[in-house]
Amino acid sequence: xxxxTFKLTVVSPERLVVSEEVEAAQVPGKNGYxxxxxxxxxxxxxxxxxxxxxxxxxxxGYLALTWGYCEVLSDQxxxxxxxxxxxxxxxxxxxxxxxERARKRLSNLxxxxxxxxxxRTSLQRALIRVQVSQKADGDG
Amino acid sequence: xxxxxxxxxxxxxxxxxxxxxxxxxxVSAAKLRRAQEAILRARPYAGRILEVVRSLMARSEIRRHxxxxxxEEKNIQLVVVTADKGLCGAFNANIVKAAExxxxxxxxxxxxxxxxxxxxxxYFGKRTTPIRHRQVNLFQRIEYGHAREITGKLVSQFLSGExxxxxxxxxxxxxxxxxxxxxERLLPIPPITLSPEQNPVDYIYEQPASEILxxxxxxxxxxxxxxxxxxxxxxEHGARMTAMDAATNNAVEMIESLTLTMNRAxxxxxxxxxxxxxxxxxxxx
Numbered sequence: 001x002x003x004x005t006f007k008l009t010v011v012s013p014e015r016l017v018v019s020e021e022v023e024a025a026q027v028p029g030k031n032g033y034x035x036x037x038x039x040x041x042x043x044x045x046x047x048x049x050x051x052x053x054x055x056x057x058x059x060x061g062y063l064a065l066t067w068g069y070c071e072v073l074s075d076q077x078x079x080x081x082x083x084x085x086x087x088x089x090x091x092x093x094x095x096x097x098x099x100e101r102a103r104k105r106l107s108n109l110x111x112x113x114x115x116x117x118x119x120r121t122s123l124q125r126a127l128i129r130v131q132v133s134q135k136a137d138g139d140g
Numbered sequence: 141x142x143x144x145x146x147x148x149x150x151x152x153x154x155x156x157x158x159x160x161x162x163x164x165x166x167v168s169a170a171k172l173r174r175a176q177e178a179i180l181r182a183r184p185y186a187g188r189i190l191e192v193v194r195s196l197m198a199r200s201e202i203r204r205h206x207x208x209x210x211x212e213e214k215n216i217q218l219v220v221v222t223a224d225k226g227l228c229g230a231f232n233a234n235i236v237k238a239a240e241x242x243x244x245x246x247x248x249x250x251x252x253x254x255x256x257x258x259x260x261x262x263y264f265g266k267r268t269t270p271i272r273h274r275q276v277n278l279f280q281r282i283e284y285g286h287a288r289e290i291t292g293k294l295v296s297q298f299l300s301g302e303x304x305x306x307x308x309x310x311x312x313x314x315x316x317x318x319x320x321x322x323x324e325r326l327l328p329i330p331p332i333t334l335s336p337e338q339n340p341v342d343y344i345y346e347q348p349a350s351e352i353l354x355x356x357x358x359x360x361x362x363x364x365x366x367x368x369x370x371x372x373x374x375x376e377h378g379a380r381m382t383a384m385d386a387a388t389n390n391a392v393e394m395i396e397s398l399t400l401t402m403n404r405a406x407x408x409x410x411x412x413x414x415x416x417x418x419x420x421x422x423x424x425x
Contacts, residue, residue, distance in 0.1 A: 011188060013284040013366055015181040031346055044192070045346035046355060069192060069356070071343075080188050082284070082359075 006038045007076040008054055010063060010084050017063065017084045018054070025054040025077060027070050036077055043072040049124045051132050052079065062087040064132040066125055090133035099126035144409065147402040151395055158391035164227070165384035168377045172316065175374035178282070179313070182370055186363045193360055194332060196353050207295070207329050207357045211304045216251045217272060217297065218242060219290070219326070221310035221368055222260035223376040224279045229383035231311060231319065231376055232259040238321045239309055243269055256290065256369070279373050287366035294365075295358050298327045308365070313374040317382050324368075326361055 008025055010018040025036045028050025047068040054061050068081035102123035109116045220239045222232045239260070243251060252272040255261040261274050273293055278286045297303045306327040311319040345352065 009184075011185045013182055013185045013287075013363065014178070016184055029346055041344055042342060043344040043346065044196075044349075044352065046352055069352070071188075071192060078188060080185060080192070082288075 004038060005056075006036075006040075008079070009076065010052070010079040010081060012081050012084045017081070017086065018061070020054070020056060020061075022054040022056045025052065027052050027077075027079065028065060029070070036072060039074075040072050040077075042074065043070075045070050047079070047081070049121070049128055051128055052081075052084075062132045062135045064090060064125075064129045085129065085132070087132045087136035090129045090136070092130065092133045095126050095129035095133065098122060099130060102126055142401060142405050144402055144405050147398055147405065151398045151402065154391050154394050154398065158388055158395070161384045161387040161391065165381055165388060168381040168384060172374060172377035172381060175370065175377055176313075179367070179370045179374055182363075182367060186367060189356070189360055189363050190332075193353070193356055196349055196356065197332060205329075205353060205357055206299055207327060207361070208331070210328050211301075213246075213305045214249055215303045215305075216246055216249050217254055217294070217303045217306045218251060219254040219256060219294070219306065219308045219310075219365075220260045220264070221308070221372045222255070222257035222263075223372070224258040224277055225376075226259060227383065228376055228380035229386075231379035231383075232257075232263075234319070234321060235309065235311055236260060236263050238323070239264075242307070242309065242323060254290070254294070257372075278369070279376065282366075282369050282373055284362075284366055287362050287369060291358060291362040291365050294327060295361060303327075308368055310368045310372045311375040311379075313371050313378060316378040319375040319379055322368075324364070326364060329357065329361065 005021045005023050008018055008020055008022045009016070023038070026033055027036065027045075028048050030046040030048045033050070034045070047065060047070050049066050052063040052065050063081075064083075064085045064087070065079070065081045066083040068079055068084075071078045071080075102119050105119040106116070106123060109119060218239065220235065222235050226232060236259075239253075252270040253260075253264055254273040254275075255264060255271055256275045257279065258276040261271065261276055264271055273290075275286065275290060294303075294306050298306060305325060308322075308324045308326045310322055312322045314320045
């Protein structure tokens with residue numbers, strides 16, 4: 001009989017962000033979001049910039065991730081994230097400011113520029129942070 | 141005979157210095173604690189990265205990777221991690237000395253420096269060894285981004301063939317009173333030993349294993365640079381704490397001996413005055 005929970009560990013170089021028993025998690029895989037339930041087959045994937053969510057009872061936690069790896073083992077999921085912020089930690093003002101900045105920069109660049117990619121990445125990052133931080137209110 | 145007033149002034153000045161060194165010691169102690177916590181917090185990530193690299197290499201056919209490739213070391217870069225500030229005993233002097241030794245050892249090869257921390261830059265800026273890159277004022281607040289930035293430069297130079305090897309020189313935090321100077325080869329990445337007892341899990345790879353390894357390798361280097369920065373910062377605060385503790389103790393000693401001299405001078409003055417009064421009175425009778 002499969003367990004009904006698994007251990008989710010999210011570590012960034014600066015700290016341990018999450019270490020909890022959860023019932024389900026959704027991670028931003030490089031090839032698209034994927035949901036993980038207990039008893040998932042061992043898997044390894046690269047993560048993209050995106051939102052990681054996990055459910056535990058009726059509580060859902062959100063994290064803004066910037067690139068990382070996800071390793072799924074039989075009873076635990078380990079996420080190595082280059083940066084991970086809990087929804088309530090996101091500095092909304094800063095995220096919005098950097099979103100604006102990136103938008104402005106993007107409109108001046110052609111998509112052949114090397115800076116284009118960088119600007120697009122930072123826009124993506126800012127968008128995710130804003131999106132995640134807006135979900136913080138619903139979280140107990 | 142020393143002047144009592146002068147000595148008193150001296151004592152006051154020493155006491156002021158003592159207060160400063162004492163405060164600095166306290167500040168360093170607090171910062172040291174924080175730096176140590178940062179090292180501990182960074183540990184799980186570093187451990188996991190290494191483990192993932194290991195398990196990937198154990199399972200996949202790929203043993204070769206551009207960052208693992210050994211070449212004849214003609215062009216070398218040395219990353220010297222010093223502090224941004226002084227007043228920490230022999231901390232910076234030791235690392236600079238070690239760097240000089242390393243440079244002498246590699247005399248036949250072409251070598252340049254990557255100075256991290258202001259003190260190393262100050263020293264080598266006046267020397268002949270070329271400084272290729274510099275990064276200062278980062279020890280106020282060490283972020284992972286710093287390590288990424290430094291590593292990015294190192295990796296791209298290595299991959300382009302401009303540099304054949306990169307070494308890292310820093311102070312490792314052993315204990316509050318002890319630092320150890322470490323020279324590590326960053327690139328090419330030293331062979332990663334595969335632990336035999338590790339049972340290979342059969343993963344589903346969303347991306348080809350080689351692709352994951354490709355992005356993972358530079359991260360592995362980043363983590364090492366990051367750890368070196370944290371270690372160096374903790375070691376710096378430890379060194380400063382001991383140096384300031386010694387300075388405070390010296391000040392206490394100095395105040396004691398000065399007080400003794402002052403009291404002696406005062407006593408001598410009083411004795412002299414009494415003798416004058418007594419002999420004056422004796423002369424009258």
